[in-house]
Amino acid sequence: MPRYNMYYPDYEKLYPGIEKRPDILRVLRASDRKMRYMEKGLKLERSVWDRKKQTIASLPSREISLEELMEDGRQQFSNGPTLDEQVQHQEELRHLHQALCSLEREYQLLLYFRYWKDMSQEDVAKMLSLTQQAVSYRERYALQRLKDFVQNGEKKKF
Known part of the structure; x- marks a missing residue:
């Protein structure tokens, strides 16, 4: 007769009728x-003596789970972008910089004030002595030129 405790619960008593589903019982017991295994932390470490360095190293006898690594504050895998993603991002930034440099100075200034300085079209219009409608038109034109440059790789000066 098995002894029931927190490690060996009586599933037949906890879940009446479960004896009809041996597959579920097998999963629960597994x-x-x-x-x-995890609670005992079967870490029977083994000490290894390095004669050349005159040091002792401790080797764990099993792999450490991801949960244990996270509890210890160690990181198994990087959450950041991969090297390929970083290279691609740098290439896209370089291409966007080329596109911006291909614009005439007035369009560069307009985009600078609108997107980097986060100014309204009215404020940019006052600063550049234009109407708000002219700023809106030029902004749309400049963005379309950037889009064309990025999509088609055009090298001409706009």
Whole structure:
């Protein structure tokens, strides 16, 4: 007769009728074994003596789970962008810079004030002695030229 405790719960008593589903019982018992394994932390470490360096290293006898790594504050995998993504991003920025440089100075200034300085069209119009409608038209024109440059790789001066 098995002894029931937190490691060996009586599933028949907890879940009446579960004996009809041996597949579910098998999964529950397997998960219990995993929990016992994790709680005991079967880390039977082995000491290794390095004669050349005159040091002792401690080697764990099993792999450490991702949960344990996260609890210890260690990081298994980087959450940041991969090297390929970083290179692609740099290439896109370089291409956008080329596109901006291909615009005439007045369009560069207009985009600078609108997007980098976050100014309204009215404020930019006052600063450049234009109407708000002219700023709106020139902004739309400049953005279309940038879009064309980026999509088509055009090298001409706009």
